[in-house]
Amino acid sequence: MALLEVRDLHTSFFTDAGEVKAVNGVSFNLDYGKVLGVVGESGSGKSVTAYSVMQILASSGKIVKGSIKYDGRELVNAGEDVMKTIRGNKISIIFQDPMTSLNPTYTIGKQLMEAIMLHTDRDKKQAWDRAVEMLRLVNVNEPEKRMKQYPFEFSGGMRQRVMIAMALACEPDILIADEPTTALDVTIQAQILELMKDIQKKLGMAIILITHDLGVVAQMCDEVIVMYAGSVCEQGTADEIFYNSRHEYTKGLLRSIPTADSDGSRLKPITGTPIDLLNMPKGCPFAPRCEHAMRICLKERPDRLQINADHQANCWMNNAEAVRAAGEAGLDVTAVREDETEGGEKHE
Amino acid sequence: MSDTKTNERPLVEVKHLKEYFPINVGLFRSKPLKAVDDVSFSIRKGETLGLVGESGCGKTTVGRTILNLYKPTSGEIWYDGKLIKTKADIEEFRTKATMVFQDPYSSLNPRMTVEDIIGEPLDVHKMYKTKEERHERILELMGHVGLNSEHAARYAHEFSGGQRQRIGIARSLAVNPEFIVCDEPVSALDVSIQAQVINMFDELQEKLGLTYLFIAHDLLVVRHISDRIAVMYLGKMVELADANEIYSHPLHPYSKSLMSAVPVPDPKIARANQRIVLSGDIPSPLNAPSGCPFRTRCQYATPACAEAMPDFKEVSKNHFVACHRVAEINQ
Numbered sequence: 001m002a003l004l005e006v007r008d009l010h011t012s013f014f015t016d017a018g019e020v021k022a023v024n025g026v027s028f029n030l031d032y033g034k035v036l037g038v039v040g041e042s043g044s045g046k047s048v049t050a051y052s053v054m055q056i057l058a059s060s061g062k063i064v065k066g067s068i069k070y071d072g073r074e075l076v077n078a079g080e081d082v083m084k085t086i087r088g089n090k091i092s093i094i095f096q097d098p099m100t101s102l103n104p105t106y107t108i109g110k111q112l113m114e115a116i117m118l119h120t121d122r123d124k125k126q127a128w129d130r131a132v133e134m135l136r137l138v139n140v141n142e143p144e145k146r147m148k149q150y151p152f153e154f155s156g157g158m159r160q161r162v163m164i165a166m167a168l169a170c171e172p173d174i175l176i177a178d179e180p181t182t183a184l185d186v187t188i189q190a191q192i193l194e195l196m197k198d199i200q201k202k203l204g205m206a207i208i209l210i211t212h213d214l215g216v217v218a219q220m221c222d223e224v225i226v227m228y229a230g231s232v233c234e235q236g237t238a239d240e241i242f243y244n245s246r247h248e249y250t251k252g253l254l255r256s257i258p259t260a261d262s263d264g265s266r267l268k269p270i271t272g273t274p275i276d277l278l279n280m281p282k283g284c285p286f287a288p289r290c291e292h293a294m295r296i297c298l299k300e301r302p303d304r305l306q307i308n309a310d311h312q313a314n315c316w317m318n319n320a321e322a323v324r325a326a327g328e329a330g331l332d333v334t335a336v337r338e339d340e341t342e343g344g345e346k347h348e
Numbered sequence: 349m350s351d352t353k354t355n356e357r358p359l360v361e362v363k364h365l366k367e368y369f370p371i372n373v374g375l376f377r378s379k380p381l382k383a384v385d386d387v388s389f390s391i392r393k394g395e396t397l398g399l400v401g402e403s404g405c406g407k408t409t410v411g412r413t414i415l416n417l418y419k420p421t422s423g424e425i426w427y428d429g430k431l432i433k434t435k436a437d438i439e440e441f442r443t444k445a446t447m448v449f450q451d452p453y454s455s456l457n458p459r460m461t462v463e464d465i466i467g468e469p470l471d472v473h474k475m476y477k478t479k480e481e482r483h484e485r486i487l488e489l490m491g492h493v494g495l496n497s498e499h500a501a502r503y504a505h506e507f508s509g510g511q512r513q514r515i516g517i518a519r520s521l522a523v524n525p526e527f528i529v530c531d532e533p534v535s536a537l538d539v540s541i542q543a544q545v546i547n548m549f550d551e552l553q554e555k556l557g558l559t560y561l562f563i564a565h566d567l568l569v570v571r572h573i574s575d576r577i578a579v580m581y582l583g584k585m586v587e588l589a590d591a592n593e594i595y596s597h598p599l600h601p602y603s604k605s606l607m608s609a610v611p612v613p614d615p616k617i618a619r620a621n622q623r624i625v626l627s628g629d630i631p632s633p634l635n636a637p638s639g640c641p642f643r644t645r646c647q648y649a650t651p652a653c654a655e656a657m658p659d660f661k662e663v664s665k666n667h668f669v670a671c672h673r674v675a676e677i678n679q
């Protein structure tokens with residue numbers, strides 16, 4: 001049994017314009033001491049996946065299907081009382097912009113102490129000591145002095161350290177970090193990432209690291225989930241995803257990044273524009289942008305296929321047998337002509 | 349992109365540029381914020397010069413001051429061998445040099461149609477005789493950036509980030525510029541869309557012979573698009589060299605940590621990478637350290653570094669560095 005088991009998670013928002021299927025069948029396991037990366041372009045459902053685990057969705061959002069088990073215990077429909085014992089204690093989250101989660105009118109110390117007292121039975125004095133200890137853990141200099149300062153007196157990198165301190169104050173088993181360094185400069189990003197790795201070594205917790213930066217994934221993660229339009233395209237160990245990608249979106253993403261080799265030549269972007277979740281295609285969600293799309297891709301959603309023990313992908317290209325069977329059953333599986341896929345590329 | 353394509357003559361020359369902003373620090377006192385402090389460099393015709401450094405180091409201010417959107421506190425801008433000095437010089441310069449902004453959401457008026465957004469500079473500079481000519485020119489500009497004629501009557505808010513950036517670029521191209529300051533033009537875009545827009549910048553440069561000052565904080569992007577790269581720190585230029593050279597052999601201690609901090613999208617390389625993690629934060633430009641601006645975070649700093657600002661010197665051919673100890677550190 002893994003520490004966290006997510007199975008076939010579906011989360012939707014019910015809006016005036018219709019049902020937005022933000023997360024469409026996400027499954028993964030997470031164990032102690034592991035870093036799981038979640039990558040994908042903006043709007044692909046990374047944050048909503050995290051918010052579903054924490055059950056902090058906006059009021060129009062709902063987990064419509066699936067299971068989330070923490071330490072063997074089902075969390076979906078477990079109720080707010082149970083979630084209160086989980087959030088902050090067992091699973092903590094930090095966000096891209098620490099300013100949105102810090103109250104500008106309270107000192108850093110007061111906010112840290114409140115978080116600590118909320119989740120433990122420490123008294124004020126003990127909470128103060130713990131807060132100072134946590135600030136020291138995240139390499140904040142002169143922690144006693146910093147306790148008395150306000151968020152605006154902290155730089156962006158320093159605020160993110162405070163958020164990490166706050167999230168870790170109760171020694172959670174899982175830290176979810178939602179784009180924790182996206183707003184920071186690279187040298188500060190390097191500090192924060194190094195800090196997260198160090199602390200993880202010390203405390204042994206599991207981390208879910210959400211990012212759109214494949215460089216950050218390569219540096220930090222043991223395992224990776226690649227998301228597109230609310231679905232998982234591909235998941236596996238970092239090495240499998242980077243060196244043996246088996247989904248056309250992942251391949252396209254890796255090709256889009258400038259490297260030493262691309263120098264002096266053109267990049268190879270993914271064509272077209274991101275998907276509209278209110279108008280999801282029937283088959284593979286990536287088909288409108290996929291240069292290898294076959295007819296079957298437009299008609300049927302590819303299943304999750306085991307590539308090897310460490311790797312799964314949802315792409316018809318890996319499933320010659322299924323494609324053949326579909327052909328025999330009368331489904332036209334031949335490749336789609338260029339101009340037919342163009343439809344999906346129409347801008348807006 | 350390649351050296352052969354650029355010729356040696358500088359198109360833009362920036363000499364001892366300073367841009368100080370007065371900041372109120374008391375009721376009656378103000379203090380200069382030295383956003384750009386004695387920066388000199390040149391850009392050759394057809395070249396792309398990348399400009400990198402942490403946020404707040406002065407990149408945008410350099411770009412805006414070159415274009416005279418801010419009046420320089422001191423220093424000179426030369427364009428095509430001519431000093432930009434009088435009001436008339438500036439007016440003329442503005443038809444040759446423009447800017448592309450980072451944020452495709454806020455830099456375009458959402459209530460204007462694409463046609464009017466792109467047409468505005470044509471109207472301002474009276475660049476057509478007939479309505480037909482105006483329309484033709486707008487369609488031509490849209491073609492340059494990969495938009496089709498159906499888009500002309502639509503409103504900016506109907507477009508995604510990548511498309512808006514294309515509209516912004518078409519607008520910048522309206523005056524037939526030779527030189528464009530690109531201020532983080534792809535930073536807000538997703539990787540796959542970013543690659544489309546970067547290619548477009550490359551293609552436009554080839555087709556129209558453009559010269560770019562390309563500001564960005566993504567070093568992989570900057571290395572890809574630039575011929576040379578300049579690194580700034582706290583209002584000063586600390587290093588300038590050929591793009592690959594500075595990326596693989598940075599000489600300034602700040603550039604070294606910057607380059608080593610780049611997250612490389614390759615797990616084996618990333619795991620083996622020896623990052624030079626800096627301690628501390630970038631100081632406020634209102635309280636810049638004496639002497640070398642980097643000394644509060646530099647592992648090589650000596651007392652001498654607090655005394656005088658190191659000169660920006662050519663240490664090997666076309667490789668400029670501002671560090672007192674550059675020779676010892678890089679032995």
Ligand SMILES: Nc1ncnc2c1ncn2[C@@H]1O[C@H](COP(=O)(O)OP(=O)(O)O)[C@@H](O)[C@H]1O
Pocket residue numbers: 013015020021022040041042043044045046047048049058060061277
């Ligand atoms: N409160 C909400 N109401 C309606 N749609 C939402 C809401 N929150 C998120 N979504 C939609 O869910 C999708 C996934 O969003 P998100 O998980 O935030 O993406 P990511 O974190 O990958 O950028 C997006 O299309 C977004 O518009």
Ligand SMILES: Nc1ncnc2c1ncn2[C@@H]1O[C@H](COP(=O)(O)OP(=O)(O)O)[C@@H](O)[C@H]1O
Pocket residue numbers: 369381382383401402403404405406407408409410633
């Ligand atoms: N118009 C302005 N008035 C006062 N200060 C400014 C102004 N523009 C920029 N600054 C300050 O100048 C410094 C450099 O800013 P900027 O050029 O925007 O940096 P970058 O583009 O590298 O992030 C920063 O400290 C910024 O706060």
Ligand code: SF4
Pocket residue numbers: 247248249284285286287288290291292293294297302314315316317
């Ligand atoms: S299933 Fe088909 S459309 Fe989807 S990524 Fe694979 S080849 Fe492309």
Ligand code: SF4
Pocket residue numbers: 600601602640641642643644646647648649650653658670671672673674
């Ligand atoms: S001049 Fe001194 S402080 Fe500045 S970079 Fe060189 S060694 Fe470091």
Ligand SMILES: [Mg+2]
Pocket residue numbers: 046047048178
């Ligand atoms: Mg998100």
Ligand SMILES: [Mg+2]
Pocket residue numbers: 407408409
């Ligand atoms: Mg800027």
